[in-house]
Amino acid sequence: MSSESILKDKLILVVDDEPDILEAITEQLDMCRVQTAQDYHTAIQQLASYTFDIVILDIMGVDGFALLKDSVSRGFPTVMLTAHALSPEALKKSIKLGAVSFLPKEKMADLEIFLEDVVLGGGRSAWEKLFGRLGNFFARRFGDDWKDKDAFFKAFEAELKSEKKA
Numbered sequence: 001m002s003s004e005s006i007l008k009d010k011l012i013l014v015v016d017d018e019p020d021i022l023e024a025i026t027e028q029l030d031m032c033r034v035q036t037a038q039d040y041h042t043a044i045q046q047l048a049s050y051t052f053d054i055v056i057l058d059i060m061g062v063d064g065f066a067l068l069k070d071s072v073s074r075g076f077p078t079v080m081l082t083a084h085a086l087s088p089e090a091l092k093k094s095i096k097l098g099a100v101s102f103l104p105k106e107k108m109a110d111l112e113i114f115l116e117d118v119v120l121g122g123g124r125s126a127w128e129k130l131f132g133r134l135g136n137f138f139a140r141r142f143g144d145d146w147k148d149k150d151a152f153f154k155a156f157e158a159e160l161k162s163e164k165k166a
Helices: 020-028 038-048 066-075 088-096 104-121 128-144 151-165
Strands: 011-015 034-035 054-057 078-082 099-105
Touching: 011 020, 011 038, 011 151, 020 034, 020 088, 020 104, 034 038, 038 054, 038 066, 054 066, 066 078, 078 088, 078 104, 088 099, 088 128, 088 151, 099 128, 104 128, 128 151
Parallel strands: 011 034, 011 054, 054 078, 078 099
Antiparallel strands: none
16 A cells, blocks of 8 residues: 555454454554454443544454444444354344444455545445445345345435435
């Protein structure tokens, strides 16, 4: 990358019960100030003690949806990162609870790009870019018609398109 990352010096909290995931993300985001937590209680303490630019939460093993509620209520742009809970239902719940992005751990190598989308969006939803980048991935995992099967996703896509026009 020829220019300096817009993530430089951002304070990021990463919560995951797998130490190797925490280590990999910390190494990948070496331009950031990364804090980590391996469990719900440590994460809650961190959320109450600091102002984060981005929070990255695993869903399984750390009660990620409860942490998502807390993080969003504090105004932190929050990204869900998951392997085991990769499903349309978990994606929908993440959107409803206020996450700004939802990443499969399989795509962790591109984490910096997705987080830059979050920062460039000013903490607002980066969903349109995410669906553009991962649309084929989700179609392979969930089936080509996964969005058509649920009225929520149809309405959400329409909302994203109307926001873009405004």
